[in-house]
Amino acid sequence: MAERFPVPTMPAPPVAVVGLGQLGGSLAAALVAAGRPVRGWDVDPAARDAAAARGVQISQELSGVVVLAVPLPVMATALDGLAVAGDATVTDLGSVKRPVLDTVGTALGGRFVGGHPMCGTERSGHTAADPGLFAGARWALCLEPGTDLSRWLRVAEIALAVGAEVVPVTAAEHDDAVAAISHVPHLLAAALAAAAGQAGPLALSLAAGSFRDGTRVIGSDPAFVRAMVEGNAAPTSAALARVQEQLARPWAELVGDGHAVVTREQGRRSVRVPLERAALLSLGRSGGAVTRRLAAFVEGYVPDPA
Amino acid sequence: MAERFPVPTMPAPPVAVVGLGQLGGSLAAALVAAGRPVRGWDVDPAARDAAAARGVQISQELSGVVVLAVPLPVMATALDGLAVAGDATVTDLGSVKRPVLDTVGTALGGRFVGGHPMCGTERSGHTAADPGLFAGARWALCLEPGTDLSRWLRVAEIALAVGAEVVPVTAAEHDDAVAAISHVPHLLAAALAAAAGQAGPLALSLAAGSFRDGTRVIGSDPAFVRAMVEGNAAPTSAALARVQEQLARPWAELVGDGHAVVTREQGRRSVRVPLERAALLSLGRSGGAVTRRLAAFVEGYVPDPA
Numbered sequence: 001m002a003e004r005f006p007v008p009t010m011p012a013p014p015v016a017v018v019g020l021g022q023l024g025g026s027l028a029a030a031l032v033a034a035g036r037p038v039r040g041w042d043v044d045p046a047a048r049d050a051a052a053a054r055g056v057q058i059s060q061e062l063s064g065v066v067v068l069a070v071p072l073p074v075m076a077t078a079l080d081g082l083a084v085a086g087d088a089t090v091t092d093l094g095s096v097k098r099p100v101l102d103t104v105g106t107a108l109g110g111r112f113v114g115g116h117p118m119c120g121t122e123r124s125g126h127t128a129a130d131p132g133l134f135a136g137a138r139w140a141l142c143l144e145p146g147t148d149l150s151r152w153l154r155v156a157e158i159a160l161a162v163g164a165e166v167v168p169v170t171a172a173e174h175d176d177a178v179a180a181i182s183h184v185p186h187l188l189a190a191a192l193a194a195a196a197g198q199a200g201p202l203a204l205s206l207a208a209g210s211f212r213d214g215t216r217v218i219g220s221d222p223a224f225v226r227a228m229v230e231g232n233a234a235p236t237s238a239a240l241a242r243v244q245e246q247l248a249r250p251w252a253e254l255v256g257d258g259h260a261v262v263t264r265e266q267g268r269r270s271v272r273v274p275l276e277r278a279a280l281l282s283l284g285r286s287g288g289a290v291t292r293r294l295a296a297f298v299e300g301y302v303p304d305p306a
Numbered sequence: 307m308a309e310r311f312p313v314p315t316m317p318a319p320p321v322a323v324v325g326l327g328q329l330g331g332s333l334a335a336a337l338v339a340a341g342r343p344v345r346g347w348d349v350d351p352a353a354r355d356a357a358a359a360r361g362v363q364i365s366q367e368l369s370g371v372v373v374l375a376v377p378l379p380v381m382a383t384a385l386d387g388l389a390v391a392g393d394a395t396v397t398d399l400g401s402v403k404r405p406v407l408d409t410v411g412t413a414l415g416g417r418f419v420g421g422h423p424m425c426g427t428e429r430s431g432h433t434a435a436d437p438g439l440f441a442g443a444r445w446a447l448c449l450e451p452g453t454d455l456s457r458w459l460r461v462a463e464i465a466l467a468v469g470a471e472v473v474p475v476t477a478a479e480h481d482d483a484v485a486a487i488s489h490v491p492h493l494l495a496a497a498l499a500a501a502a503g504q505a506g507p508l509a510l511s512l513a514a515g516s517f518r519d520g521t522r523v524i525g526s527d528p529a530f531v532r533a534m535v536e537g538n539a540a541p542t543s544a545a546l547a548r549v550q551e552q553l554a555r556p557w558a559e560l561v562g563d564g565h566a567v568v569t570r571e572q573g574r575r576s577v578r579v580p581l582e583r584a585a586l587l588s589l590g591r592s593g594g595a596v597t598r599r600l601a602a603f604v605e606g607y608v609p610d611p612a
Contacts, residue, residue, distance in 0.1 A: 005441045167511060173406025177509040180502045185520035188494050196486045197567035198548065201593025201609060203483040204567075205473060206444055208424035210523040213493040217516040218564040225561045232520035242504065242552065247546065258496025260526040261503035261510075283477035283516055288505025303507060304540035 012036060013089070013154055015063030018078050020056070022045040023120060023130030024069025028056045030162035033131045041082060049127040054129075065154055068092035068104070072126055072227040076103040089151040091115045091158075091184045091248070095178065096231040097142055097171035105144075113155045114142035114171055117164055124221050135163035140178075142171045143277050153275070157293060165289035168280035179235035184243055186225050186238070189218035242289075252299070269304040272297045318342060318467070319395070319460055320370030324384050326353040326362070327487035329426060330375025330400045331435030334362045336468035339437045347388060353432040360435075371460055374398035374410065378533040382409040395457040397421045397464075401484065402537040403448055403477035413451075417460045420477055423470055430527050441469035444595055446484075448477045449583050459581070463599060471595035471606075474586035485541035490549055492531050493542070495524035501522070575610040578603045 015026045020042040032055040040056040042048050048058045063085035070078045072094050084090075090112050094100050097114045105112040119137035121128065125227045139159040143152055156166045169177070193215040196203050218225070229236050246254055271288065273279050274297055283290070288302035323334045326348040337344045338361040347360040348354050354364045369391035376384045378400050390396075396418050400406050403420045411418040426441035427434065445465040449458055462472045475483070499521040502509050524531070535542050552560055577594065578587045580603055589596070594608035 001355050077584075118512050121515060129506070137514065140512060169508065172483040173508060174512075177505065177512050179516040180505040180509045181513040184500060185516040187553060187557065187560065188498060188520060188549075189516075189568075192491060192494060192548045192558045193564035193567040194560060195490075195545065197563070199545070200485040200591075202475065202479060202591050203486045204472070205590075205593040205595065205609070206446060206480075206483050207487040208443065209427060210491040210495075211487040213519045213522045214494060215564070215568045218561070219568050220566040222561045223523045225544045225565070226558050229557050229561070239505070241502040243494075243497045244553075246438065246548070247493060247550075250452045251493065251535050252532050253537070254493065254496045254500060255524065255528045256501035257503070258521070259498040259526075259528040259531070262495075262521045263523050270605065285506075285508050285509075287511040289511065300409075303511070 011159060014039065015057070015067065016040065016064060016088075017051075017056070017069055018042075018062070019069035019071075020051040020129070021046075021069065021126055022124050022128040022130075023117065023133070025051055025054075025126045027061070027067060027069065027093070027117075027158075027162060028135040029054045029129055029131035030134055032056060032160070034100035035163050036105060036161065041245065042126070050126040050129065051090055054131075065158055066090045067158075069093070071224060072096060072099070072141060072231050073223075075100055076107075087111075089113060089148075090153055091141075091155045093117055095120070095182065095228045097140075097169075097174045099224055100232045101142065101144065110146055110148040111151065113147060113152050114144075114174075115155060115159070116140045116174060117159065118182075119123075119164075120220075124224065125152045128301060129294050132163075134159070138167050139163045139164035140167045140169045140174050140284075142174065143168050143281055144170060147277075149275060149277065154183065156290060156298075160290070161294065165291055167289045168284040170281065173281075173285070174241075175232050175233045179239035180242070181230050183236040184186045184234055184239045186217050186220070187240060188243070189215045190225075193218055267304040268301040270299065270301050272299055311481070318458075318463060320345065321367070321373065321464055322346065322368035323362070323392075324388065325374065326350075326357040326435070327432055328430050328434040328436075329361035329423065330359055330373065330488070331360075331432045332437060332439040333373060333375065333399070333464075333468060335360045335435055335437035336440055337464070338362060339543075340467050342467065344345045347430070350432070356432040356435065357427065360437075369394050370462060371464055372396045373464075374400070377530060378405070378537050379529075381406055381605055382413075393417075394528055395419060395454075395462045397586075399423055401426070401488065401534045403446075403475075403480045405537045407448065407450065407477045413417070416452055417456040417457065419453060419458050420450075421465070422446040422480060423465065424488075424525075425470075429435075429532065438469075440465070443470045444473050446468040446473045446475045446480050446590075448480065449474050449582075449587055450476060453583075453601060455581060455583065459599060462596060462604075466596070468599065471597050473595045474590040476587065479587075479591070481538050482541045482545075485538055487546035489535050489538055489542040490545045492523055492526070493535060493546060494549070495521045499524050524571075543550060573610040574607040575605050576605065578605055
């Protein structure tokens with residue numbers, strides 16, 4: 001007979017979102033859509049109005065779980081001038097985690113839980129908000145040695161509530177991983193586009209699917225891209241060097257190996273993982289994620305060869 | 307008062323497509339949809355059956371404009387065993403033009419017109435055929451010093467009939483251009499995927515939009531990709547070196563320049579170009595294309611700052 005665990009019945013904490021652009025506006029809208037009260041704030045009145053129209057209560061008094069959904073360069077000052085409850089848990093959605101941990105994390109101590117939902121697009125601003133943005137996305141959530149596990153679970157619950165799957169990571173692991181799968185792709189896209197621009201109008205006029213796909217991401221706001229790659233410079237340089245090693249290999253081998261990675265069939269095997277830092281991080285390192293929280297466990301999956 | 311030119315009234319020549327996979331099957335289906343009789347042949351009975359079901363007359367006796375829509379490694383032998391009319395114009399859809407000119411072009415002389423529609427996807431085979439594949443696509447068509455202009459116009463007419471825009475190029479110009487905008491993107495995608503595969507399961511589990519877009523094209527059949535990059539090795543090496551020079555620049559500059567290329571607004575200005583090799587090639591070099599054939603001119607456009 002299968003063991004049964006009760007679903008936790010503690011009330012979900014209130015959520016407040018600071019920054020109501022694409023990611024913050026989408027999160028606030030998704031939580032409203034899930035029937036949860038959400039407060040929000042943005043320095044831009046147009047972003048506040050758009051969020052208010054979606055049912056977000058505009059306020060500068062924030063409590064519960066406070067989500068920093070602002071660009072990296074202003075992350076450290078995002079709470080300036082706002083009234084934040086002394087026991088609030090603070091998380092962020094920034095694309096680099098070590099620098100945020102060094103600034104916001106140092107200031108807030110155990111109350112800070114760094115996070116990064118893997119679902120932005122090349123669009124930005126409140127007009128790009130979409131309550132379905134997080135459905136099925138992975139959401140990296142940092143479990144540092146000093147992270148308060150109960151606060152980590154509160155933030156994880158919000159990610160799960162909007163349809164994401166939570167990947168437990170350290171900030172260092174996160175930054176190395178996203179250098180390989182996000183920050184280097186932005187630089188490759190920029191280099192591909194810039195080189196084609198130099199090749200001239202005939203080349204650009206013949207550009208089709210492979211060029212469009214290979215360069216799409218550099219359509220993103222260049223200020224955001226610069227903050228991201230420069231904020232994660234050492235892992236990005238290392239990951240770029242690994243791509244350049246690949247480019248030096250014989251093309252036949254390179255093409256075969258690259259094809260194998262993108263076409264690999266990957267199954268999933270359900271697992272239960274105790275609410276314990278090492279076990280959760282091990283789940284993340286294996287390529288797994290948390291899909292549900294139970295009383296003393298989380299449910300999730302690990303990859304399984306199909 | 308605007309000059310008026312009569313639309314040519316000569317009958318469109320019959321078309322025969324050899325190879326009924328994604329590109330050939332799409333072209334045959336598009337021509338059938340345009341009300342034109344089309345013959346076709348493929349060594350694979352399943353591809354023949356699929357084309358026959360779309361209204362293509364399956365035959366080994368080919369005349370008019372014969373389109374070689376087979377993979378590069380078998381291009382030179384694609385007509386072996388088939389009965390081709392002695393005055394047929396032969397064109398191809400291969401992604402590299404100098405090697406095809408050196409083999410098929412040398413064998414057929416002035417009867418050969420090299421071509422390359424810029425619209426493949428990462429899919430292949432007859433199940434990926436789509437009669438709408440060419441709508442709005444650029445179709446590079448080679449005008450070498452020895453090309454018979456009337457045969458070139460016959461092939462151009464077929465490209466225009468399925469909704470493509472014809473870019474006059476030399477084989478050498480084509481191969482340099484596609485190295486920059488297609489062959490290098492395939493290698494970058496392979497290197498990005500292979501490096502992320504080495505980075506491990508956490509990195510792959512966090513992969514999202516920028517990784518998917520940046521690697522999509524290496525989902526293509528690796529044998530096709532190898533034939534393409536190895537068949538255009540010198541221009542591809544040179545274009546890859548130019549991308550690597552870009553990657554060595556300060557990231558802030560690189561990101562800004564790449565962003566500017568992909569977000570550049572580009573208008574179009576209508577032009578008429580006389581049916582003359584130098585003028586047509588000049589149109590292609592400027593980033594323009596032919597959109598319609600008149601009696602003594604073609605109509606087309608050149609890029610215009612928006």
